[in-house]
Amino acid sequence: MKPLKIQSYELCHTGMVRDHNEDAVVSLPGQGLWAVADGMGGHARGDYASQAVISSLLDMTLAHEAHVGGQLNSIQRVLEQTSQLLISKAQEISEQTIIGSTVVVMVIDGNNLGIFWAGDSRAYRLREGRLTQLTTDHTVANELVRAQGFNREDARSAQDAEALTTAVGASVFTPERREDKTHPGDRFCLCSDGLNKVVPDWEIESVLNRQQGPEPAAQQLLDLSLDRQATDNVSIIVIDHL
8 A cells, every 4th residue: 555645633523502422433544544424313322323333444454455446345344234233223122213324434545535425424525726525415305306307406495305315224225435536635524414504515615725734624614613503413524635
């Protein structure tokens, strides 16, 4: 594996309304792995679910002699097992119980980038001053656009538009993945929806452009969320490829 020139900083905050934190994060720059998990709000034991996702990733050893695609395969196998575990735990409570979590995972090996996600936790890339969302939210609204040809405005106003269509621990676990290249100077941001619910993409772009270093960038994004009364838990990881 080529040596990584990476700096990163992570924050995970309860927010201003919730009384406990159902988010969890992992940041392993030496291993080239970062992840955000968001326990599904309104469901049982969301904190248990997000911690189970992160624990499974921490317990995994990525084979860096493998290409990024092989690493993503390993991540999928581990999270499929975790999904089945969460389903089993939920069924012990009742048939209607869901114990689930979103997840977004990023791996970097040299200049090779891999992203794996399920749900609406996001990965962004800032390149040459322009912000791009690298993931697509797995929501009812986006499924209406993708599969049924709805325009985005109609889809956003549909019933349960923001409901998740997949997650770790959901009855349907259909994650997505992508492979790409990363360039020196790229900046990435992983986040739970507690950030992008209250801080729009144009403002995330502005902060990531303005702040030098991942710690002040992550901190300002969190401060903006809290200033706006952060109704959800907020998790942010900023990753710089130097």
